[in-house]
Each structure stands twice: as structure tokens, then as C-alpha cells.
């Protein structure tokens with residue numbers, strides 16, 4: 001098996017210069033586009049609210065990041081980005097009974113872990129963050145469950161055909 005190196009990719013522009021220009025740009029834009037709602041305080045608040053979004057946009061992202069899903073966090077002036085991939089749903093029931101489903105998503109919060117993990121949760125229940133070995137174990141258990149479900153399906157089919165399996 002070949003190891004693949006995943007290289008994050010940045011937006012390629014100067015975030016500091018953009019953020020420095022933001023208050024004046026937002027002030028002018030709000031004044032010209034929506035003069036009836038303009039106040040200097042509102043323009044300043046909008047510019048401040050945009051800073052975390054710009055950090056998320058300009059951050060170095062991974063090929064598996066879902067566009068717009070990564071979240072910029074701020075704590076005591078330090079900014080960092082939590083990376084999130086697409087949500088993958090497996091709906092196990094079709095609406096004839098209470099819904100049961102699993103959701104999986106890759107993510108990486110560098111303030112919480114040193115490496116990405118896969119978050120797996122039941123659609124209405126608890127979430128587990130799985131590293132590589134834990135994910136491999138979960139895959140094995142799911143494969144066992146699929147085998148068991150096939151056996152149980154065989155029993156249903158035999159019953160419907162009048163057999164006593």
C-alpha cells in the first residue's frame with residue numbers, strides 16, 4: 001500500500017492586509033449600499049464579525065475539507081481553524097419505523113488533537129471521535145453486523161416461504 005501525503009492548501013492572499021482594510025471597506029459599502037440602515041457602529045460590528053470568517057476562508061485547508069464547513073475559533077486573541085469534511089449519512093430505516101441512522105464526518109481541531117479523526121454518531125445519539133485504529137475496529141464491527149443482518153434476512157425469507165429455518 002502506498003502512503004499518500006495530504007498537503008493542505010491555503011487561499012494565497014494576505015489575510016492581515018485584508019483584515020486591516022476591512023473596517024473602512026465595510027463602512028463605505030454599508031453607507032453606499034444601504035444608507036437607510038447605516039450607522040458607524042453597525043459597520044464596525046459587521047467588519048468585526050467578518051474576521052473569523054476570513055480566517056476560515058484564508059486558512060490552509062485539507063483536500064477533504066467541505067467548502068464553507070470549517071470553523072474559525074478565537075480564544076483570548078488566538079485564532080485557529082477547525083477543519084470539517086462532508087457529512088455522510090447512512091439511513092438504516094426508511095420511515096416505516098423510528099428513524100435509525102449513522103452519520104460520519106472527518107474533522108481536525110488542532111487545539112484538541114494532533115491529527116484528524118472521524119466523528120461517527122447515531123443520528124439522534126452520542127458521537128465518538130475515532131482515530132485510525134478505532135475507525136478500523138468500527139469498520140470490522142459494521143462488517144460483522146452486515147453479516148449478521150444477512151443471516152437474519154435469510155431467516156425472514158425462509159419464514160415467509162413457510163420453512164422452519
Ligand SMILES: [Zn+2]
Pocket residue numbers: 060061062065066070082083084
Ligand atoms: Zn478546512
